[in-house]
Amino acid sequence: MTPLVPPASRPADDSSGKALPFDAVLCDIDGVLRHWPAVDAIEQAHGFDPGALAAAAFAPARLLPAVTGAVADEEWRAGVAADLAAAHGSADRAAALVAAWSEVLPRVDPEAAGLLTLARATVTVGLLSNGTTRLERDLAAQGLDTLAHTVVNTARIGVAKPDPRAYLTAAQLVGADPGRCLFVDDTPANVTAARETGMTAVHYRGPEDLRAALAPLFPG
Structure with a gap:
């Protein structure tokens, strides 16, 4: 996990002196920053029907232990x-x-990565993901491990979105009150849960949603 910016060192306003609406951005990874390709061709090449892999990998009883750290990625x-x-x-x-x-x-979305990089200059940025124990290695392999101030991997904290404890722990790790956090995710249930903790939460459907949400951080 990369070091956090201490709360006292974060800018309280932008270069124009205008007060900012939040102190930290918490952004989902998969579906916002990264997008996974379909695996139909791989399934068919190995003699499986499309969808067989997802049905096995993302069955709640199989997935939840992996994204809460109860089992390692290899075991999953x-x-x-x-x-x-x-x-x-x-x-x-x-x-x-x-x-x-x-x-x-x-595939890494360059626009999302660029917007988060710009935001990082003004507020603390954290990536909050329902990840397995392999997440940090994968981010490093694609040069994403230093994009944010910290990565909050649910496999490391023991609870996964949409559990409220995941959001509250993430807020603590970025040094911000939940009410001063902006949360961005492509899953509606995760967005709803974040709002229930007091965060400002945005349902991501495309880069324009992230751009609009972060606009108050950018002068001009």
């Missing part, structure tokens, strides 16, 4: 392969599919 992926083998009858093909899927990289 091994479990996904076991579930695929049990459902479709081939352990070798299931293991090969999971291995190929594990090598896929998401």
